[in-house]
Amino acid sequence: MANRNLIALSTIWIKECTRFLRIWVQTLVPPAITMTLYFVIFGNLIGSRIGQMGGFSYMEFIVPGLIMMSVITNSYANVSSSFFSAKFQRNIEELLVSPVPTWVIIFGYVGGGVARAILIGIIVTLVSMLFVDVQIHNFAVLVFTLLLTATLFATAGLINGIFAKTFDDVSIVPTFVLTPLTYLGGVFYSLTLLPEFWQWVSKVNPIVYMVNGFRYGFLGVSDINYLTAMGLLVVFNAVLFSVAYVLLQRGTGIRS
């Protein structure tokens, strides 16, 4: 039983990785180009006039946030589009007729999203190394924050894919929810620059915790305690996994 589930899990994961690697021009190249532009414009041109932030050059300050931004958008987009596409082409039925447990389906799809997010994270880090000396303050915090964030948004993307009925439904959340939350999540500024009220409001934004936890892993500075950030990430992950599990188990969006 365990071996069969493991084979099924690796099959879904390999299928998902093959998918995003097959369309690498759509999945891997755009983040590299976008981030290069961010580094050139915000980091190099404008950043040189901003001066220091949190004790680091502006370019150094925004690197963790930009990597995290790529990880969030790509893990989400990978799973939401792949799962919806599987529904649209009806090949999700290949999984539904087979004895694959629900948790294996979730782990397989989310694992694919995490793999793409890690690969994008590495690409963006390599791009950033062209502009700044990347230092790592705490590798474990860095890796855990990256994995927990990628898992969280991949799971969120799966839930989006489960509910989506049209391709528009897959793009609504990234456009109207993820992008604003990411830009207001402390990628480009320290929360300490905000008035006290807006600092408090910002702490309702979960992306603030991810960006700051990740920034702590790189620079050793953070607006929020990194343990709090990781704790919240674990809780968010557990909640979203449970939601995705219940939805798939009920057959929401996939069984009539």
Added chain:
Amino acid sequence: MKALQISSLKKTYANGTVALNGIDLTVQQGDFFALLGPNGAGKSTTIGIISSLVSKGEGQVSVFGHSLDTEMVAAKSCIGLVPQEFNFNQFETLLQIVVNQAGYYGVPRHIARQRAEKYLRQLDLWEKRNDRARELSGGMKRRLMIARALMHEPKMLILDEPTAGVDIEIRRSMWKFLTEINKQGITIILTTHYLEEAESLCRNIAIIDKGVIVENTSMKSLLAKLNVETFVLDLAADGPTPAIDGFEHRMIDDHTLEVDVAKESGLNPVFSQLSEQGIQVMSMRNKANRLEELFVRLVEDGRKAEVANG
């Protein structure tokens, strides 16, 4: 051993449509079974429930003794499904599609590759193994779905209109393939609109209409119920209009005669009377497939009974 047992199965969709109204069905191991019915009769819903694509309402389904409710893994492992509509990823290659499907059932990748070669060769798709599925013709796509359904070597294969839209040559080669795998012990359940297909392949048959089984018997005993057949005779151009005593008959046009022949009468009296009148018969054929006549009659009878009962 019962390959499939369905008891009191009911299904009502969210929009209120009653698709199944308490059907009972048993298919024995090794059978080649036809499930027939008009469009919207409940065939695909029944197959959808057996293969877990449609949520069950009330009732029980067990596959080779494994309940779909309590032994889902064992039950699903026994079933291979060839659905009515193409449901593979059009951008994947044939090899990826079949190997992945085996993986979902826990078949290790190296074994899956061996099986992929076996089934893709048997279904004349091996040369296309690295092509993307969307590049295949309709007939090839149908065969791909059969290969995919066999990858975990199921005990029972369910085919929902497997030969819809394929040409006669491919259809006959698929019949041959299905007959061979049935001889090897795989139980086959087939839905089709080609009644000739059901008649030539299947040993047992159930006819479903409006969510109810209206007939469930062997093909042989079903065909035995047909006691009158209609024959179409093409007559020579310059013959007189015939008179045939003891047989219902009618001229369709100047050269075409239809005659209803009761099973016990035989055709000899028809020919001898035509001969006596100097009428030459150039050719003869059945008006319709025998099963088709029965099918229409059974479905109509069921609907008349429903109207009569209010």
